[in-house]
Amino acid sequence: MTSPLRAPRQQRPAPDEPPIDIRQFIDGASGLLGGAANVIMQLANRPVGYGVVESPVESGNVMIHPIKRLRTTITYLAVALMGSEEDRAAYREAVNTSHRQVRSAPGSAVRYNAFDPKLQLWVAACLYWGAQDLYERMHGPMSEADADAFYHYSARLGTTLQMREEMWPPNRAAFGAYWTENLARTRIDPHIAAYFDDLIDLRMLPRPLQLPFARVHRFFVIGLLPQHLRDEMGMTWTPRQDRLLAHTLRAIGAGSALLPAPIRVLPINIYLMDMRLRRRLGLKLV
Secondary structure, three states, rough: OOOOOOOOOOOOOOOOOOOHHHEEEEOHHHHHHHHHHHHHHHHHOOHHHHHHHOOOHHOOOOOOOHHHHHHHHHHHHHHHHHOHHHHHHHHHHHHOOOHHHOEEOOOOOOOOOOOOOOHHHHHHHHHHHHHHHHHHHOOOOOOHHHHHHHHHHHHHHHHHOOOHHHHHHOHHHHHHHHHHHHHHHOOHHHHHHHHHHHHOOOOOOOHHHHHHHHHHHHHHHHHHHHHHHHHHHHHOOOOHHHHHHHHHHHHHHHHOOOOHHHHHHOOHHHHHHHHHHHHHHOOOOO
16 A cells, blocks of 8 residues: 555656655644744754854844744745755755854854754754644644654755755654753753743734733743753643643644645745745845
8 A cells, every 4th residue: 555655656756846745744833833932942952042142144033023034934944845956955055145144253152153064953853843743732643654754854854954864863763862862951041041031922023912922822832842941941831731732732733634735734835935936036035
Protein backbone atom coordinates (compact mmCIF):
# COMPACT_ATOMS: atom_id res chain seq x y z
CA MET A 1 0.00 0.00 0.00
CA THR A 2 1.42 3.39 -0.95
CA SER A 3 2.19 5.71 1.98
CA PRO A 4 -0.01 8.87 1.92
CA LEU A 5 3.21 10.87 2.20
CA ARG A 6 4.80 9.63 -1.01
CA ALA A 7 3.77 9.91 -4.63
CA PRO A 8 3.58 6.58 -6.50
CA ARG A 9 6.96 5.61 -7.94
CA GLN A 10 5.97 6.27 -11.54
CA GLN A 11 5.07 9.88 -10.71
CA ARG A 12 7.60 12.64 -10.22
CA PRO A 13 6.81 15.91 -8.45
CA ALA A 14 6.66 19.01 -10.60
CA PRO A 15 9.83 21.14 -10.45
CA ASP A 16 8.18 23.79 -8.25
CA GLU A 17 6.51 21.33 -5.85
CA PRO A 18 7.96 19.73 -2.69
CA PRO A 19 8.51 15.94 -2.91
CA ILE A 20 5.73 15.26 -0.37
CA ASP A 21 2.44 16.99 0.28
CA ILE A 22 3.59 18.85 3.37
CA ARG A 23 0.29 20.73 3.48
CA GLN A 24 -1.33 17.88 5.39
CA PHE A 25 0.87 18.76 8.38
CA ILE A 26 0.41 22.54 8.21
CA ASP A 27 -2.24 24.52 10.05
CA GLY A 28 -2.02 28.26 9.58
CA ALA A 29 -3.65 28.70 12.99
CA SER A 30 -0.89 26.75 14.70
CA GLY A 31 1.76 29.15 13.46
CA LEU A 32 -0.12 32.10 14.95
CA LEU A 33 -0.79 30.31 18.24
CA GLY A 34 2.70 28.90 18.71
CA GLY A 35 4.86 31.61 17.18
CA ALA A 36 5.92 33.48 20.31
CA ALA A 37 6.54 30.31 22.32
CA ASN A 38 8.78 29.06 19.53
CA VAL A 39 10.70 32.32 19.45
CA ILE A 40 11.36 31.95 23.18
CA MET A 41 12.66 28.40 22.64
CA GLN A 42 15.00 29.62 19.91
CA LEU A 43 16.27 32.64 21.83
CA ALA A 44 16.77 30.67 25.05
CA ASN A 45 19.97 29.51 23.35
CA ARG A 46 22.01 32.52 24.53
CA PRO A 47 23.97 33.20 21.29
CA VAL A 48 20.70 33.15 19.33
CA GLY A 49 19.00 35.35 21.92
CA TYR A 50 21.77 37.92 22.06
CA GLY A 51 22.03 37.89 18.28
CA VAL A 52 18.38 38.89 17.99
CA VAL A 53 18.27 41.37 20.87
CA GLU A 54 21.51 43.11 19.87
CA SER A 55 20.94 42.94 16.10
CA PRO A 56 21.64 46.23 14.30
CA VAL A 57 19.09 45.33 11.61
CA GLU A 58 16.27 47.63 12.72
CA SER A 59 13.94 46.48 9.95
CA GLY A 60 13.94 43.01 11.50
CA ASN A 61 13.17 44.18 15.04
CA VAL A 62 9.74 42.89 16.04
CA MET A 63 9.34 45.62 18.66
CA ILE A 64 9.79 48.34 16.02
CA HIS A 65 8.37 46.70 12.88
CA PRO A 66 6.03 43.90 14.06
CA ILE A 67 4.14 43.53 10.77
CA LYS A 68 7.29 43.37 8.68
CA ARG A 69 8.89 40.90 11.09
CA LEU A 70 5.79 38.71 10.94
CA ARG A 71 5.93 38.75 7.14
CA THR A 72 9.63 37.87 7.10
CA THR A 73 9.21 35.00 9.56
CA ILE A 74 6.16 33.42 7.94
CA THR A 75 7.69 33.85 4.50
CA TYR A 76 10.77 31.95 5.65
CA LEU A 77 8.58 29.09 6.90
CA ALA A 78 6.56 29.14 3.68
CA VAL A 79 9.67 29.03 1.49
CA ALA A 80 11.40 26.39 3.62
CA LEU A 81 8.38 24.08 3.73
CA MET A 82 6.54 24.71 0.48
CA GLY A 83 8.98 26.51 -1.80
CA SER A 84 10.91 25.23 -4.77
CA GLU A 85 14.71 25.02 -4.78
CA GLU A 86 14.73 28.27 -6.75
CA ASP A 87 12.56 29.93 -4.10
CA ARG A 88 14.84 28.68 -1.34
CA ALA A 89 18.00 29.91 -3.06
CA ALA A 90 16.51 33.37 -3.61
CA TYR A 91 15.28 33.70 -0.05
CA ARG A 92 18.54 32.37 1.37
CA GLU A 93 20.43 35.14 -0.39
CA ALA A 94 17.95 37.75 0.84
CA VAL A 95 18.21 36.56 4.46
CA ASN A 96 22.00 36.36 4.17
CA THR A 97 22.08 40.06 3.31
CA SER A 98 20.56 40.85 6.71
CA HIS A 99 22.44 38.14 8.59
CA ARG A 100 25.82 39.51 7.48
CA GLN A 101 25.30 42.32 9.99
CA VAL A 102 24.40 40.01 12.89
CA ARG A 103 27.60 39.11 14.70
CA SER A 104 28.83 39.87 18.18
CA ALA A 105 30.79 43.06 18.79
CA PRO A 106 34.03 42.96 20.79
CA GLY A 107 32.22 44.05 23.97
CA SER A 108 29.27 41.67 23.70
CA ALA A 109 28.60 39.40 26.69
CA VAL A 110 28.02 36.45 24.32
CA ARG A 111 29.76 35.52 21.06
CA TYR A 112 27.44 34.86 18.13
CA ASN A 113 27.29 34.87 14.35
CA ALA A 114 24.05 34.49 12.39
CA PHE A 115 25.89 32.28 9.87
CA ASP A 116 26.84 29.70 12.52
CA PRO A 117 25.26 26.44 11.25
CA LYS A 118 25.07 25.04 14.80
CA LEU A 119 22.87 27.94 15.86
CA GLN A 120 20.78 27.46 12.73
CA LEU A 121 20.42 23.78 13.66
CA TRP A 122 19.01 24.82 17.03
CA VAL A 123 16.53 27.22 15.42
CA ALA A 124 15.43 24.55 12.94
CA ALA A 125 15.09 22.04 15.79
CA CYS A 126 12.82 24.44 17.68
CA LEU A 127 10.68 25.02 14.60
CA TYR A 128 10.34 21.29 13.98
CA TRP A 129 9.66 20.44 17.64
CA GLY A 130 7.07 23.19 17.93
CA ALA A 131 5.30 22.23 14.69
CA GLN A 132 5.18 18.54 15.56
CA ASP A 133 4.04 19.26 19.14
CA LEU A 134 1.24 21.58 18.03
CA TYR A 135 0.09 19.25 15.26
CA GLU A 136 -0.29 16.37 17.70
CA ARG A 137 -2.00 18.55 20.31
CA MET A 138 -4.50 19.61 17.64
CA HIS A 139 -4.97 16.35 15.72
CA GLY A 140 -3.59 13.52 17.82
CA PRO A 141 -0.42 11.46 17.33
CA MET A 142 1.03 10.98 13.86
CA SER A 143 1.53 7.45 12.57
CA GLU A 144 5.13 6.23 12.65
CA ALA A 145 5.42 6.59 8.87
CA ASP A 146 4.01 10.11 8.91
CA ALA A 147 6.17 11.12 11.86
CA ASP A 148 9.32 9.87 10.13
CA ALA A 149 8.45 11.56 6.84
CA PHE A 150 7.62 14.85 8.53
CA TYR A 151 10.83 14.71 10.56
CA HIS A 152 13.12 14.11 7.60
CA TYR A 153 11.36 16.74 5.52
CA SER A 154 11.79 19.28 8.33
CA ALA A 155 15.55 19.39 7.73
CA ARG A 156 14.58 22.04 5.15
CA LEU A 157 13.95 24.40 8.08
CA GLY A 158 17.72 24.55 8.49
CA THR A 159 19.08 23.74 5.04
CA THR A 160 17.20 26.70 3.58
CA LEU A 161 20.03 28.65 5.26
CA GLN A 162 23.55 27.38 6.03
CA MET A 163 22.81 24.26 8.06
CA ARG A 164 24.26 21.28 6.22
CA GLU A 165 21.88 18.39 5.71
CA GLU A 166 24.20 15.94 7.48
CA MET A 167 23.93 18.05 10.65
CA TRP A 168 20.24 17.16 11.01
CA PRO A 169 20.07 14.18 13.42
CA PRO A 170 19.61 11.03 11.30
CA ASN A 171 16.35 9.88 12.92
CA ARG A 172 13.78 10.88 15.51
CA ALA A 173 15.52 9.02 18.31
CA ALA A 174 18.75 10.90 17.62
CA PHE A 175 16.79 14.14 17.47
CA GLY A 176 15.21 13.36 20.84
CA ALA A 177 18.65 12.98 22.40
CA TYR A 178 19.84 16.22 20.77
CA TRP A 179 16.72 18.08 21.91
CA THR A 180 16.86 16.87 25.51
CA GLU A 181 20.55 17.67 25.87
CA ASN A 182 20.41 21.12 24.30
CA LEU A 183 17.13 22.20 25.88
CA ALA A 184 18.63 21.44 29.31
CA ARG A 185 21.50 23.83 28.50
CA THR A 186 19.25 26.80 27.75
CA ARG A 187 19.35 29.67 30.18
CA ILE A 188 17.32 32.88 30.19
CA ASP A 189 19.17 35.78 31.74
CA PRO A 190 17.42 39.04 32.78
CA HIS A 191 18.42 40.86 29.58
CA ILE A 192 16.68 38.28 27.39
CA ALA A 193 13.79 37.75 29.85
CA ALA A 194 12.83 41.43 29.57
CA TYR A 195 12.62 41.05 25.79
CA PHE A 196 10.44 37.96 26.23
CA ASP A 197 8.05 39.77 28.57
CA ASP A 198 7.57 42.52 25.99
CA LEU A 199 6.96 39.90 23.30
CA ILE A 200 4.51 37.86 25.37
CA ASP A 201 2.50 40.92 26.42
CA LEU A 202 2.37 42.19 22.81
CA ARG A 203 3.96 45.51 23.73
CA MET A 204 4.92 46.03 20.09
CA LEU A 205 1.22 46.56 19.24
CA PRO A 206 -0.91 49.69 19.69
CA ARG A 207 -2.54 49.67 23.12
CA PRO A 208 -6.11 49.14 21.79
CA LEU A 209 -4.92 45.82 20.32
CA GLN A 210 -2.57 44.96 23.14
CA LEU A 211 -5.12 45.13 25.95
CA PRO A 212 -7.74 42.64 24.67
CA PHE A 213 -5.27 40.05 23.35
CA ALA A 214 -2.24 40.09 25.67
CA ARG A 215 -3.75 37.89 28.37
CA VAL A 216 -4.89 35.22 25.91
CA HIS A 217 -1.54 35.38 24.15
CA ARG A 218 0.30 34.84 27.45
CA PHE A 219 -1.88 31.80 28.17
CA PHE A 220 -0.94 30.11 24.88
CA VAL A 221 2.74 31.04 25.16
CA ILE A 222 3.15 29.63 28.66
CA GLY A 223 1.16 26.52 27.83
CA LEU A 224 3.23 25.71 24.75
CA LEU A 225 6.65 26.15 26.37
CA PRO A 226 8.61 23.15 27.63
CA GLN A 227 8.56 23.01 31.44
CA HIS A 228 12.28 23.81 31.65
CA LEU A 229 11.71 27.18 29.99
CA ARG A 230 8.67 27.93 32.15
CA ASP A 231 10.93 27.38 35.14
CA GLU A 232 13.63 29.62 33.63
CA MET A 233 11.03 32.37 33.17
CA GLY A 234 9.51 31.85 36.64
CA MET A 235 6.12 31.01 35.11
CA THR A 236 3.43 28.91 36.76
CA TRP A 237 1.17 26.49 34.89
CA THR A 238 -1.57 24.46 36.56
CA PRO A 239 -3.20 21.13 35.61
CA ARG A 240 -6.47 23.01 35.11
CA GLN A 241 -4.82 25.38 32.63
CA ASP A 242 -3.26 22.40 30.87
CA ARG A 243 -6.65 20.74 30.45
CA LEU A 244 -8.17 23.96 29.13
CA LEU A 245 -5.35 24.33 26.61
CA ALA A 246 -5.71 20.71 25.50
CA HIS A 247 -9.47 21.06 24.93
CA THR A 248 -9.01 24.38 23.11
CA LEU A 249 -6.37 23.03 20.75
CA ARG A 250 -8.32 19.88 19.96
CA ALA A 251 -11.38 22.00 19.14
CA ILE A 252 -9.32 24.23 16.85
CA GLY A 253 -7.79 21.14 15.24
CA ALA A 254 -11.19 19.56 14.65
CA GLY A 255 -12.40 22.69 12.91
CA SER A 256 -9.20 23.01 10.89
CA ALA A 257 -9.43 19.40 9.67
CA LEU A 258 -12.73 20.20 7.93
CA LEU A 259 -11.18 22.93 5.79
CA PRO A 260 -9.78 22.43 2.27
CA ALA A 261 -5.97 22.42 2.25
CA PRO A 262 -5.59 25.87 0.60
CA ILE A 263 -7.72 27.39 3.37
CA ARG A 264 -6.19 25.35 6.18
CA VAL A 265 -2.64 26.45 5.42
CA LEU A 266 -3.49 30.16 5.29
CA PRO A 267 -1.63 32.51 5.58
CA ILE A 268 1.50 30.49 4.73
CA ASN A 269 0.53 29.94 1.08
CA ILE A 270 -0.31 33.64 0.70
CA TYR A 271 3.12 34.65 1.96
CA LEU A 272 4.76 32.25 -0.49
CA MET A 273 2.78 33.82 -3.33
CA ASP A 274 3.77 37.27 -2.06
CA MET A 275 7.46 36.30 -2.03
CA ARG A 276 7.28 35.02 -5.61
CA LEU A 277 5.51 38.18 -6.75
CA ARG A 278 8.06 40.40 -5.02
CA ARG A 279 10.83 38.46 -6.68
CA ARG A 280 9.33 38.88 -10.14
CA LEU A 281 8.89 42.60 -9.54
CA GLY A 282 12.43 43.01 -8.26
CA LEU A 283 11.33 44.10 -4.77
CA LYS A 284 13.17 43.37 -1.53
CA LEU A 285 12.29 39.95 -0.13
CA VAL A 286 13.38 40.64 3.47
